[in-house]
Amino acid sequence: MAQTSTPEEPARPAPDPRRRSERARKAILAAAGELLGEVGYARLTMEAIAARARVGKQTIYRWWPTKAAVVFDVFTELTGGTAGEPLPDTGDLDADLRTVLHAIVDEYADPLMDRVNRAFIAEMQTDPELARSVADRLLLPNVRAFQDRLLAAREAGQLDAGTDPALAVDLLLAPVQQRWLMRSGELTHPYVDALVDTVLRALGPRG
Structure with a gap:
């Protein structure tokens, strides 16, 4: 019996790491803004931001060395400039x-x-x-x-x-x-x- 060939499925494009990184960055800033309003700056932690944004803490430290640096960017994001x-x-x-x-x-x-x-x-x-x-x-x-x-x-x-x-x-x-x-x-x-x-x-x- 002759074998029938099945059409190959088109290759799926590889995930764009830049797009994924931008989504993570926005999630981190949104989480930091929400938590700042809920618990204040003194009680804000990198761990809490990571948990709210659903990212690893190392992802936050890739862009921001301290929580103050995160909060500065929250202001920039909110003001759009x-x-x-x-x-x-x-x-x-x-x-x-x-x-x-x-x-x-x-x-x-x-x-x-x-x-x-x-x-x-x-x-x-x-x-x-x-x-x-x-x-x-x-x-x-x-x-x-x-x-x-x-x-x-x-x-x-x-x-x-x-x-x-x-x-x-x-x-x-x-x-x-x-x-x-x-x-x-x-x-x-x-x-x-x-x-x-x-x-x-x-x-x-x-x-």
Whole structure:
């Protein structure tokens, strides 16, 4: 009897390690963000992150040497950018500030971002080393980005020549941060718009 040949099954493509690694990275960051909001920074452990993300602890250490490094990247992932990224400069200072502050308000309104931020800020009050790291790697670069944009506006004649960019940044950011931190009022786009209007009227060119 003649043997019939069976068609060979097409070879399955090999798993893409880059795709698998990206899935693991995102799972780790998501797990760290959830746990930070649940247990706080002090009680957060690499073991707990690995268990929540369903990866081996060595997988986490492949990318991050410490839990602080993981949490820094949680912030970056949540905000969708990098610390110190230049502010938009369309030539319209009012519109550029509204765009950035609207985005900040939207981040604060996100439940996960809110939990992560509050847990991190609470831990910074008792951990000076962590506070310095956050300031150096996150807060100060972002403040400098605001200062650079306001300095460019001053040089373009859109702000009074005597405007101090550092003080101007405080006028813009402090009310937003206080409203969020103290839950002292609604933090909305209309509030931000009114804040930008007030600050720019106060700092506008004189004469």
